[in-house]
Amino acid sequence: AQTVTQSQPEMSVQEAETVTLSCTYDTSESDYYLFWYKQPPSRQMILVIRQEAYKQQNATENRFSVNFQKAAKSFSLKISDSQLGDAAMYFCAYRLIGGSQGNLIFGKGTKLSVKP
Amino acid sequence: DTGVSQNPRHKITKRGQNVTFRCDPISEHNRLYWYRQTLGQGPEFLTYFQNEAQLEKSRLLSDRFSAERPKGSFSTLEIQRTEQGDSAMYLCASSATGGAPQETQYFGPGTRLLVL
Numbered sequence: 001a002q003t004v005t006q007s008q009p010e011m012s013v014q015e016a017e018t019v020t021l022s023c024t025y026d027t028s029e030s031d032y033y034l035f036w037y038k039q040p041p042s043r044q045m046i047l048v049i050r051q052e053a054y055k056q057q058n059a060t061e062n063r064f065s066v067n068f069q070k071a072a073k074s075f076s077l078k079i080s081d082s083q084l085g086d087a088a089m090y091f092c093a094y095r096l097i098g099g100s101q102g103n104l105i106f107g108k109g110t111k112l113s114v115k116p
Numbered sequence: 117d118t119g120v121s122q123n124p125r126h127k128i129t130k131r132g133q134n135v136t137f138r139c140d141p142i143s144e145h146n147r148l149y150w151y152r153q154t155l156g157q158g159p160e161f162l163t164y165f166q167n168e169a170q171l172e173k174s175r176l177l178s179d180r181f182s183a184e185r186p187k188g189s190f191s192t193l194e195i196q197r198t199e200q201g202d203s204a205m206y207l208c209a210s211s212a213t214g215g216a217p218q219e220t221q222y223f224g225p226g227t228r229l230l231v232l
């Protein structure tokens with residue numbers, strides 16, 4: 001069974017600084033997607049960034065980038081120039097490509113605080 | 117382009133009562149997912165529809181839970197004889213098919229259930 005592990009329950013960063021959130025996963029499959037979702041307090045979950053496992057190039061979205069290490073089964077999220085609005089729970093998620101399985105498998109999340 | 121909507125946003129009920137939640141996906145999305153999220157945890161998969169067909173159900177979905185998507189548009193999740201352990205946030209997500217961007221799941225705001 002696939003699992004996703006986020007080893008940092010909480011992280012803190014100073015505004016304008018850079019922070020990296022860790023995620024590891026376990027799977028025997030080779031084709032899958034990985035995601036980072038952000039869930040602000042009392043607000044809905046929104047997609048931050050997506051990575052296809054068959055792509056070697058790391059995904060980037062403005063201030064957000066990932067370090068995808070397929071062999072190590074590691075998928076970290078780097079947030080540059082942190083802003084107060086980045087404060088939220090961040091969830092790493094895995095989804096198998098193909099078959100009948102359509103669901104996301106989530107980690108337990110990392111709570112990010114941003115200090116002004 | 118409206119996002120995923122869920123109703124009600126909050127529900128308080130007494131143990132033993134039945135409750136029903138509704139999810140309206142993004143209009144062009146043919147896949148619809150239900151997840152449950154308890155405090156301090158990542159969302160856990162409950163069930164998944166492609167059009168009107170329920171393709172997968174988690175073992176978390178006990179006999180007291182039933183989900184429908186009768187016309188392949190909106191979906192309902194019913195919990196019969198609610199228990200205090202059912203208290204959680206129930207999240208709905210939708211996606212299209214056909215590759216990474218289309219298969220990305222977009223989440224609704226959730227329905228927070230409290231069983232007294």
